[in-house]
Amino acid sequence: MNILKKSFKKSIWVFHLSTAACNNCDIEVLELLTPRYDVERFGIKLVGSPRHADALLVCGAVNAHAKPRFLEVYRQTPKPCLVVAFGSCGCSSGIFRDSYSIVGPVDKVLKEEDPDAKIVYIPGCPPKPEAMIEGIIKGLEVI
Amino acid sequence: MKLLFYYLVFPGFLFASVIGLLTVWLDRKVSARVQWRYGPPWYQGFADIGKLLYKEVIIPEEAFGSGFIAAPLFGLASVTLAITILCVSFFGISEGFIGDIIVVWYLFAIPAIALIYIGSTSGNPLSSVGVSREIKLLLSYDLPMVIVIVIMASKAGTFSIKGIMEWQMVNGSNISNWYGIIAFVVAIFCVQAKLGRVPFDLAEAETELGSGILLELSGGVLAAYELSKAMMLFGLPMFLIILFWGKGIVGGVLMYLLIIVLLVLIKNTNPRVRIDHAMRFFWGWMSGAAVLAAILAHLGA
Numbered sequence: 001m002n003i004l005k006k007s008f009k010k011s012i013w014v015f016h017l018s019t020a021a022c023n024n025c026d027i028e029v030l031e032l033l034t035p036r037y038d039v040e041r042f043g044i045k046l047v048g049s050p051r052h053a054d055a056l057l058v059c060g061a062v063n064a065h066a067k068p069r070f071l072e073v074y075r076q077t078p079k080p081c082l083v084v085a086f087g088s089c090g091c092s093s094g095i096f097r098d099s100y101s102i103v104g105p106v107d108k109v110l111k112e113e114d115p116d117a118k119i120v121y122i123p124g125c126p127p128k129p130e131a132m133i134e135g136i137i138k139g140l141e142v143i
Numbered sequence: 144m145k146l147l148f149y150y151l152v153f154p155g156f157l158f159a160s161v162i163g164l165l166t167v168w169l170d171r172k173v174s175a176r177v178q179w180r181y182g183p184p185w186y187q188g189f190a191d192i193g194k195l196l197y198k199e200v201i202i203p204e205e206a207f208g209s210g211f212i213a214a215p216l217f218g219l220a221s222v223t224l225a226i227t228i229l230c231v232s233f234f235g236i237s238e239g240f241i242g243d244i245i246v247v248w249y250l251f252a253i254p255a256i257a258l259i260y261i262g263s264t265s266g267n268p269l270s271s272v273g274v275s276r277e278i279k280l281l282l283s284y285d286l287p288m289v290i291v292i293v294i295m296a297s298k299a300g301t302f303s304i305k306g307i308m309e310w311q312m313v314n315g316s317n318i319s320n321w322y323g324i325i326a327f328v329v330a331i332f333c334v335q336a337k338l339g340r341v342p343f344d345l346a347e348a349e350t351e352l353g354s355g356i357l358l359e360l361s362g363g364v365l366a367a368y369e370l371s372k373a374m375m376l377f378g379l380p381m382f383l384i385i386l387f388w389g390k391g392i393v394g395g396v397l398m399y400l401l402i403i404v405l406l407v408l409i410k411n412t413n414p415r416v417r418i419d420h421a422m423r424f425f426w427g428w429m430s431g432a433a434v435l436a437a438i439l440a441h442l443g444a
Contacts, residue, residue, distance in 0.1 A: 007193030010186070035179040040171070043187055048353040051201065051361040054194070078199040078361045 008054070008080075009140045011043040015053035015077070019070045019106070021060025025087040028126040029057060037129045044136065055082040055136065061093035062109045063101045070106075071113045082118050082139045083110060086132075088125040118142050154230030156223045163373035164188030166403060170376070173407045188373060195366035203359050205266025214261045215360070215367035218254035222371045225250035226378040232304040233385060233395070242302045247382065248292060251337065254371050255281050258346075258356055265359035273355025276418050277346035280336055283425035284343075288333040290433035291326045294440050295386045304385055311389035318387040322439035327387050329433045331402070334379045335409055336421070338372070342413035343421055351415075380406075 018026055032039045033046065047053055050073045062070055074083070085106035088094040093105045103109060110117045120139035124131055149155055167188040175182030202208050225247045232239040255277060262274040295317055296302045299310035317323035336343035347355045360368060380402040388398045416424070 004193045004197040007190040008197055010190035011194040038180040040175060040183050041181050043183055043190055048349040049358045051359055078201050
């Protein structure tokens with residue numbers, strides 16, 4: 001069992017989910033796959049289905065429209081899984097905090113569904129690629 | 144007892160899965176180097192399988208539960224059996240039986256059929272699109288590959304793996320003749336399609352169908368599928384080595400690396416084709432080339 005747990009840390013498959021983001025963070029995520037930052041060194045790769053994912057990379061302040069979809073994708077993800085609240089908006093709703101359509105940052109919405117959810121925060125607008133790598137590596141210690 | 148050892152340890156399950164997972168690493172590493180990246184560490188394939196076994200298995204509500212779990216295991220078991228039959232003859236452990244090359248080729252088809260079953264039972268519309276593509280692909284690459292197998296068998300005058308290898312030891316490898324080279328090109332493309340790799344990854348098109356046929360698989364079920372795919376990456380080049388090379392273990396290893404490099408290069412230099420392009424390619428160009436190879440083989444070129 002221990003060795004399976006260890007292999008978890010060496011192979012993180014990430015599903016990228018955009019919940020009303022301004023698209024800047026989404027663009028920055030792609031930088032991680034380029035030769036300069038190459039996260040495949042750590043076994044991290046992007047997958048196309050939440051069923052295969054170990055980490056959900058959630059960008060954007062969650063609005064009322066995106067909330068049920070976000071929670072649906074979270075329920076579809078096999079546990080244990082890590083949720084990464086990505087960028088200033090993901091961590092705290094950012095400058096959209098008091099907007100009429102925003103129902104809250106990622107952690108507030110997620111805690112309603114699953115109080116034990118494991119969340120990692122990566123602030124920045126958008127975060128630097130180094131910060132993203134460090135955030136995910138630190139998140140592995142939570143699991 | 145002895146048969147069980149062949150099936151489970153050498154040259155069956157354990158041996159083939161270790162070699163297969165190392166080949167998966169080689170594939171990903173070489174692809175990364177082609178793109179000027181560093182690439183994953185050598186144990187990446189093992190880590191992926193271990194991680195998937197650690198995860199929860201989710202069975203969709205619409206899915207037929209026991210079949211959903213059993214089908215990938217079925218695929219895994221038949222790939223193991225196919226590799227065992229191949230390698231037992233290749234390493235000279237046993238004589239094999241008449242017609243084993245046909246049995247092996249159709250055992251290699253069972254993982255695809257299992258996948259079709261999972262995709263259609265999972266109740267996801269994107270999976271069903273993937274299923275229809277997988278069925279068409281299965282039909283299209285089978286024709287040229289069967290022609291190639293029949294050429295080699297008729298040259299050697301027997302349908303047994305041992306017989307084909309012995310014929311090549313006496314008369315020279317098939318690949319050293321013109322018909323062999325043409326047939327080898329056909330076979331490489333068929334293997335690429337059978338492994339479901341770019342440019343023939345239509346069934347699990349990640350960016351288009353969101354993993355398509357595999358979309359609903361999770362945890363251990365996905366691990367069984369990934370493992371059988373890794374073992375196919377060992378088994379199918381082995382099949383080509385027996386058909387086209389057939390001599391010794393050292394030459395076999397070099398030939399194996401050559402085939403893997405060819406597969407990786409095809410993967411890295413091509414975009415994904417459409418299903419109608421793929422069918423036209425296999426039923427038109429590839430079948431034509433296979434028939435040409437058959438004529439050349441008959442004329443003795």
